[in-house]
Amino acid sequence: MKINGKEYRTIWFEKNIVKIIDQTKLPHQFVIKDLKTVKDVINAIKTMEVRGAPLIGATAAYGLVLAILENNDQSFLKKSAEDLIKSRPTAINLKWAVDRMINKLSGVNSEKILDIALNEAKKICEEDIKFCENIGLNGLKIIEEIYNKKKDTVNILTHCNAGWLATINWGTATSPIYHAHKKGIPVHVWADETRPRNQGANLTSYELNEEGIKNTIIADNTGGILMQRGEVDMCIVGTDRTLANGDVCNKIGTYLKALAAHDNKIPFYVALPSSTIDWNIKDHKEIPIEERNSEELSTIEGFDSDGNLKKIQIYPKKSKAMNLAFDVTPAKYVTGLITEKGICQASTEGLKKLFK
């Protein structure tokens, strides 16, 4: 998608270097960062220079390419894979991508391993783009249906950033929105700010602006009253891990939006590529929920009037703060899952129909 009118992807490989858009600098600065070692990749994932479930998976895949370039040795590759998986715990795509790379590379001799690894990392990216595009085409039908009934702007609420910046291109939750916009359907997005890191304000609103899509940032607690007032036609969010029973783990606060949507009979959709499905965990309590540094809550960054980036303390210094990064929305609150293969019920039967 576009930034300043120029087409970008979130990640690419050039002259043995992984190039990323440093998302910690957005929306104020557009910085392309070079990752040269697997350590750089682990750091980029941990500090959220790259974030969003599909993108961290793809970045980890390239991390293994860099590992091979650094030290073409099986034990280094194995250790790198383990460290990459540990870099963020909740999004299953990370483990999915690393496992896929390791499976592909097992038993490959050292002369061929680099080419095969690079090819597979590129394939993961290309597949993600195709899957996200299909999610968009499938989700478009829902937006179209609402528009055909309403004959007026479709108001869509989303949480966090499940946009193209969280994937390689298109996004998951945003892909139906981009497709609707391209088709001339008037859409307006309510972008939850998404404290504490503000991915909704800093990334979702930013990327929608760059594509010319109308949007309004709202504080995280505003969605409920907008739903009561009839100002939300549907919700679409992303997911970091979808269980086989249809439970959805996504950015903290998603659950509360789903409850409000349920109470107001507003459709609540979750968009995901199949790489986000965890077929193994049976109970959502087993999902490792990331707890991040509480400084992300107690401090805030922004530009002062002289254009200098400043970090300031906003909480009482003595107060304790807790920063859980994800929550789980039970399947019963999910209207449907929008996947690359079609839309299904958030249930074992629904998912099995699409993914045998």
Ligand code: MRU
């Ligand atoms: O902590 P983040 O910014 O990585 O969280 C991202 C989300 O919660 C997204 O909704 C999710 O990864 C889906 S991205 C298509």
